[in-house]
Amino acid sequence: MPEDSSARAQSQAARFCSFDGWECHLFVKQDFGEPAFGLTRSNSRLACAVMGAHPEYRADIDGLRALAVVGVVAFHAFPELLPGGFAGVDVFFVISGYLISGIIFDEVARGSFSLASFYSRRVRRLFPALIIVLVSVAACSWFVLLPASLDILGQQIVAGSAFLANFYFWLQSGYFSPDAHTLPLLHLWSLGVEEQFYIFWPIAVMWLASPSRWRATIGFVAVPSFILSVALASNRDADFYLPFTRAWELMAGALVAWQFEQRPGAEIDRSELLVAFGLFLIVGTFVFLDQSMAYPSWRAAAPVAGTVLVLVAGSRSRIASQLLSNRLAVFTGKISYPLYLWHWPVLVLAVAVKFLPLTLLERGAAVLLSYGLAWATFAFVERPFRFGHAARGRMHYALSFAMIAVALAGAVFVNFNGFNSRFPAELQTANSERPEAWRVGVCLIDLGTSAEILPDCLEPARPTLAVWGDSTAGALMPGLRSMQAEHSFGITQLTASSCMPLLDGAATACTRHNEEVIKTIASVRPDVVLLHANGPLNQVERAGWANTIAMLRSAGATVIVLGPVPSWKRGLPEQQIAYYITHRKTLPERSSQFVNNLWDEESARTFFAEHGAKYLSAWEVFCEASGCLTRIGDQGSTAIDGTHLSTAGSRYLIRSIEADLFKALQLRGP
Incomplete structure (x- = not known):
């Protein structure tokens, strides 16, 4: 030419x-x-x-991308509908291995391959959209995340900017763990896997310049990688996140690229059957796989094989043309990268603002918003940086410096511990806070690790008040200790997490613990037993309460039942933060939103009176017609989560019922 x-x-x-x-x-x-x-x-x-x-x-490859990203988005937004959609990432890995390896093979074969040019193209492809998303997530999170969460986000930004997110999350959180839904940048783990692999793969191909060696190298990488993935199935996080257990998926795509390099234009027999079976494997994985199964391990072979079949035969298949090459599929495939980047932060931050699970309609709206953001990012960020004036010259240097700046911003979040000053002090109560007075692990027992009632929890002073119940009973201890400091009496703490004081005859660790409590009470012979727990008061529970009260009365104790405290559906600190985020002012002193009473007060009072126990209502202490107390003056919130009283809340409750406790203990009141 x-x-x-x-x-x-x-x-x-x-x-x-x-x-x-x-x-x-x-x-x-x-x-x-x-x-x-x-x-x-x-x-x-x-x-x-x-x-x-x-x-x-090949339009069908864009259609494959669309299928992959729809699987991932659907899993994150509607896991009940597509429980195995997370395998869409495996489809992406194979496609990436095929396309990038094909480019490297072509250039090396022609003698035109340049590492500098290769990485420059990767920067122009990946960095613009990623920078926009990271900056947007950081800006939004400034207003909606508590300091501890913003600190963690800063760590995620640093790891994501350096394409090390997979290693970070391997050390911090499993992909399917409960706290994963609070991590806005969890999905960047897959970018880390790809880019770590492509640091070494081009060098290997360039060094082994002969195409005959490429296939052997592919096998040399893929086979041990697959074996390692299967071997690490029991170590789920390592198997999921590490590039060593994912390399075989990228190599599967590379093998297809190598085959096409050797036999360009070769006829593919039974292309329709191959494509149909490939799509069946991919979609079947999305539908029948779920997060309880070990993955990737050998199960990832299904979506990987399905993707390989479509790559091999899709260009000559009528099925692929109709299902993967239509305009909607192709368009979705073209915006699949920004759609993947946007959808997860949108879902996570929406939950962070609401402090409740999203409804079906809200999840659908989040997906539509992500789709719109993806289109805008593709049209106004990706294309100009790749094909417009911004793509010329040394723009990859500017993008690299911008990414470093984003990483430094994340490091600032970490260095300043999430900037406590962004929220009023009363909103910074962490829901993991457990006051020392609870004596967690000593007198507030975790039955999963220990069931022993320690002598230190049994004070000999008289009169003696025994506190028996679950962790909400443990939350009464700050108030009881304040009362004890002013009046001489002993406290016996008999509390265990998630264990109501019911003798219901069930063969559980909780029931066995309660039977030991009865023996302890018979030995200690407290003057008063205060029962308190968080749970329903249905027919089954009533039978357990009746048995407990009967056993205590037979031991000669006066029995007081303290009804459950208000139950804040969101968690009170979270509700206060949500209100502050949306109104930029603190929640009113009383609120009737997202709070409910677990018991019917009149029914409970009648029931316990019939069985010879004194009933005290915690609900009536905190709540009235205008709502329930959210804070105690300038002392802080009444609760540290949805059901556990704060120190201020505990002291307020005990002061409100101390006259009844004085009378039962035969103490002289203040």
Whole structure:
């Protein structure tokens, strides 16, 4: 081709061939298979080759991307509908391995491969959208996350900016663990896997320049990687996050690229059957897999094999053309990268603002918002940085410096511990706080680790008040200790987490513990037993309460039942934060929103009176017609979560009922 024709073709290719980090998107007339705007097939192929990109655009691959990202988004937004959609990431890995390996193979074979050029293209492909998302998440989180959560987000930003998120989350949180839903950048683990792999893979291909060696290298990497993945199935987090257990998936795509490199244009027999079976494997994995199963391990072979089959036969398949190459699928595939980046932070931050699980409608709205943000990012960020004026010159240096700046911003969040000053002091109570007076692990027992009632929990002073119940009974201790400091009496603390004081005959650790408590009470012979717990008062529970009260009365104790404290559906600190986020002022002193009483007061009072126990209502202490107390003056919130009283709340409750306690203990009141 004459020099001016080559330059003209390259110039046109710069406009119409879009290297997206995986392939060259050649805008063609799909009906005729010819390039648009007068580019001939021959000079467009040359132009794309000069750009270092695949000249053959395959719409079915964009459709595969769409299928992959829809699986992941659906799993995150509607896990009950598509429980195995997280396997969409495996589809992405295979596609990436195929497209990037194909580019590397082509360039190395022609002798035109350059590591600098390769990484420059990766930067232009990945950094613009990622920077926008990281900056947006950081800005939104400034207003909605508590200091501890913002500190953790800063760590995620640093790890995500350095493409080390998979190692970070491997050390911090499992992908399927309960706290995963509070981590806005959890999904960046997959970018880390890809980019870590592509640090070494181009070097290996370039070093082993002979195509005959590439296949052996693929096998040398893939086989041990798959074996390691299966072997680590019991160590789920390592198997899921590490690049060593995921490399075989990328190599599966590389093997397809190598095959096409060796036999370009080869006929594929039974392409319709191959594509149909491949799609069946992918979709079947999405539907029948769930997060309780060990993964990836050998189970990832299904979506990987399915993706390989579609890559091999999709370009000649009518099924692929109809299902994967339609306009909606292709468009979704083109925006799949920003859609993947946006959808998870949108879902997580929406929950952070609401402090409650999202409804089906709200999750749908979050997905639509993510789709809109993805389109805007593709149109106004990705394309200009890859194909417009911003793509020229040394823009990759500017993008690299911008990413470093984002990482430094994340480090600032960490260094300043999430900036406590962003919220009023009364909103900074962590829901993990447990006052020392509870004596967690000593007198507030975790039955999963210990069931022993220690002598230190049995004070000999008389009169003696025994406190028996679950962790909400343990939360009464700050108030009782304040009362004890002013009046001489002993406290016997008999509390165990998640264990109501019911003798219900069930063969559980809780029931066995309660039987030991009865023996202890018979030995200690306290003057008064204060029962308190968080739970329903249905027919089954009533039988257990009746048995407990009967046993205590037979031991000669006076029995007082303290009803449950108000139950804050969101958790009171979270509700206060949500109110502050949306109103920029503190929650009123009393609130009737998202709070309820677990018991019917009149019914409870009648029931316990019939069985010879004194009933005291914690609900009536905290709540009235205008709502329930949210804070005690300037002393802070009444609760540290949904059901446990804060120190201030505990003292307020005990002061409110101390006259009844004095009378039962035969103490002289203040």
